[in-house]
Amino acid sequence: MLQLLTSPRTARTVRGLLGTVADAVRSVVAPASLAERQADVEPVTAPDPAGLYEADEIPAVETIGAAAREYERAADQARRADRGKRAAKKILDKLPAGIYGGWKVSRTPSSRQTPDLAAITRIFKANGLGPVPMKRCADSLKVEAVEVPAVPVAV
Template identity: 65%
Template sequence: MLHALMSPRTTRTVRSLLGTVADAVRSIVTPAALTEARQLETIETETAPDPADVYAADELPEVEAIETAAAEYAAAADQARTADRAKRKTRKLLDRLPAGLYGGWLVSRTPSSRQTADLDAIRATYQRLGLGDVPMKQSAPSLKVERIDVPALTA
């Protein structure tokens, strides 16, 4: 019984619960401080370095153009997430169908032309030849655009 209470999963659950209770208490005592802390948490996330071809300071477009592009990007990203969820939902049924004609819809499967490295086979080859760990490189950083509330600056 004691072992079950000391498991990492239980510890995470208890920490999460304590964090939620602490947030609830703070929201009653100082609601503005909790909101400010949450905004700072989102701003101070880990960032990747800028790519080499970013605008120089004198080349930056107008702020309005950047805001428009960011808003359009965020809207398109939301539409893409909605579409991905809809595709995943419908694929649950369609993936289980045998190939064939269903009403006016032909369901078939074609082989993919994409290939990926078989990392298990590569690791086995590296180990067999005594070459150490498989060299890996980081993927390109993901672009993240989010709307935040910035307090108005007073002059």
Template identity: 65%
Template sequence: MLQLLMTPRTARTVRGLLGTVADAVRSIVTPAALVEAQQLENIETETAPDPMDAYSSDELPEVEAIETAAAEYAAAADQARTADRAKRKSRKLLDRLPAGLYGGWLVSRTPSSRQTADLDAIRATYERLGLGDVPMKQSAPSLKVERVDVPALSV
């Protein structure tokens, strides 16, 4: 029984439950402090390393230029998401149409010139030759820009 309680999975579950209970107690005692702590955690969390050509502290642009670029990027990303949703909605109808002329619109299909690796065939080849798992590498990290309210620091 003691061994069951010592497994890493159980330990993570217990830590998670204790964290949830601690958050609940803090939300009753000092609700604003919990929200501020969670906001700061979200701001400081880094999920991928900085690029190799990141600005050094001497090269950093002015904060206003960074804010302008971030705002423009966020607006463009919103427009791109809106456009992607509109394209997906239209494709539901257009993908099922046979090729042809519809009013002033020609619907046709052309073969893609892009190719992707056939991972099933590669895995089978690796298995047949006894080479182990297929080596994989991570994709490039996605840039994420979001507006946050930073609490004023009291000195």
């Protein structure tokens, strides 16, 4: 029992809970302190990737607007579909393989592989190679509607 209370995982869980409780108390006692702490963080923007349109190749504003609307619509549909898929998977993941009312539930081994970072880290440490080299994931494309002020026309 004592080992359970002193394990690193338990310590992280307790620290996380204490941080959550502290934030909850601060939000009641001094809500501005939480906002000030987050206000210092500036939003990070990624640099433009290679292969962008040249100035003379940029499509018409109407074409860009239509593409942005379509992207936003498709992204919203994908988010809704992903939420539904996750909710259904919570139930289906717990079922043993079998047939349930016309639906066959089974599992097949994946052909995909991913590096075992724990093993790689052990090898790097054992051979004194320093930290495991990492690279950033691809930047995310974000599209959002903004208000465009009307440009006054000089007569």
